[in-house]
Amino acid sequence: MSFAPTLPEKLARARSDLRLGLPVVLAGAGSAMLALSVEVLEPDRLAALRGLGPLDLALTQRRAETLKARAYDGDLARIVVPDRADIGWLRAVADPADDLRVPMKGPLPSRREGEAGCHRAALALAKSAQLLPAMLLAPVADALPFAAAHGLTLLTLADCDGLSRLAPLTPVISARLPMAAAEAGRLHIFRPDDGGAEHYAIEIGRPDRSAPILARLHSACFTGDVLGSLKCDCGPQLRAALAQMGEAGEGVLLYLNQEGRGIGLANKMRAYSLQDQGFDTVEANHRLGFEDDERDFRIGAEILRKMGFSAVRLLTNNPRKIAMLQGCGLAVTERVPLRVGQTPQNAGYLATKAAKSGHLL
Numbered sequence: 001m002s003f004a005p006t007l008p009e010k011l012a013r014a015r016s017d018l019r020l021g022l023p024v025v026l027a028g029a030g031s032a033m034l035a036l037s038v039e040v041l042e043p044d045r046l047a048a049l050r051g052l053g054p055l056d057l058a059l060t061q062r063r064a065e066t067l068k069a070r071a072y073d074g075d076l077a078r079i080v081v082p083d084r085a086d087i088g089w090l091r092a093v094a095d096p097a098d099d100l101r102v103p104m105k106g107p108l109p110s111r112r113e114g115e116a117g118c119h120r121a122a123l124a125l126a127k128s129a130q131l132l133p134a135m136l137l138a139p140v141a142d143a144l145p146f147a148a149a150h151g152l153t154l155l156t157l158a159d160c161d162g163l164s165r166l167a168p169l170t171p172v173i174s175a176r177l178p179m180a181a182a183e184a185g186r187l188h189i190f191r192p193d194d195g196g197a198e199h200y201a202i203e204i205g206r207p208d209r210s211a212p213i214l215a216r217l218h219s220a221c222f223t224g225d226v227l228g229s230l231k232c233d234c235g236p237q238l239r240a241a242l243a244q245m246g247e248a249g250e251g252v253l254l255y256l257n258q259e260g261r262g263i264g265l266a267n268k269m270r271a272y273s274l275q276d277q278g279f280d281t282v283e284a285n286h287r288l289g290f291e292d293d294e295r296d297f298r299i300g301a302e303i304l305r306k307m308g309f310s311a312v313r314l315l316t317n318n319p320r321k322i323a324m325l326q327g328c329g330l331a332v333t334e335r336v337p338l339r340v341g342q343t344p345q346n347a348g349y350l351a352t353k354a355a356k357s358g359h360l361l
Helices: 007-020 043-050 061-067 087-094 117-128 143-150 157-164 222-226 234-248 265-276 281-288 298-306 319-327 344-356
Strands: 024-027 032-037 056-060 076-080 134-140 154-156 169-176 185-192 199-204 213-219 251-256 311-315 331-336
Touching: 007 024, 007 032, 007 117, 007 154, 007 157, 024 117, 024 143, 024 157, 032 043, 032 117, 032 143, 043 087, 043 134, 056 061, 056 087, 056 117, 061 076, 061 281, 076 117, 087 134, 117 134, 117 157, 143 154, 154 157, 169 298, 185 298, 199 234, 199 298, 213 234, 222 234, 234 251, 251 298, 265 281, 298 319, 311 319, 319 331
Parallel strands: 024 154, 213 251, 213 311, 311 331
Antiparallel strands: 024 032, 032 134, 056 076, 056 134, 169 185, 185 199, 199 251
């Protein structure tokens, strides 16, 4: 038995380090770099980074496009950080909060030569940690001694490939839970092995595992589900889905902790702030450096399989959920529409979902 951390544990440690403002050492085939999140960067660490060599600011292609910076690597841009740049400059480039007030941030020269593997891994780690996808990188001569000397987490680029894999889910516990929608309720808790957020399955009645089950994949929405936000239709969809399952006498609602289409509550609030400036949901995500939707619905497919289901009647307006479940080997025998929660405040949001995300409203 080894006490050394497994790969999922190393990745979880790296995510935690980045959120705390600690750097992570990334080792490629012929180079190594120290990576820090711009969002939580402190002045003393910026000064220490400058002593290592020229600095790069890694941005996703989405954010680079907003800034009119060249993304020579396709999916990302490696911005050359000027010697005079301070934390204020770095955060202004990373965070679109002041884009309209301070539209001119350039020139922003991008590197063309050299490998971008460490930059790509750093951005993937930032997204995984639900930080702004903007990472500051500096060269490191010898990765292992440097990481050991400073007590830092060391990851190879091969290690970071694990970020795209689905973390195995373990059933933790289930217990009876009478609810307003149905007294015959049961709550199941599933825990991923990578230290990520737990996900929940609300089972109504005693569904037949050999028949298609009425199911919904519901992404956590603190603002809609808990606060009754009028900016989205999430809360009404949650309650309507449970009510429909209660009336049918059976069903499974998966409550997946992927707030804000997978970008986290803080970034979701940043997107809301951008929407107040006139950008729609998709445009706001892009300005932040994210894709339209960063969620992973493979999690839902895995939970359904672990609960013994192989076919579903899916309560959804989102064709992407249907495609993802089918791609994971589950049969979607029927799409059951869920048209509730339209308000004057979310009319634009729903129109964007239909026009840009293909939702069937």
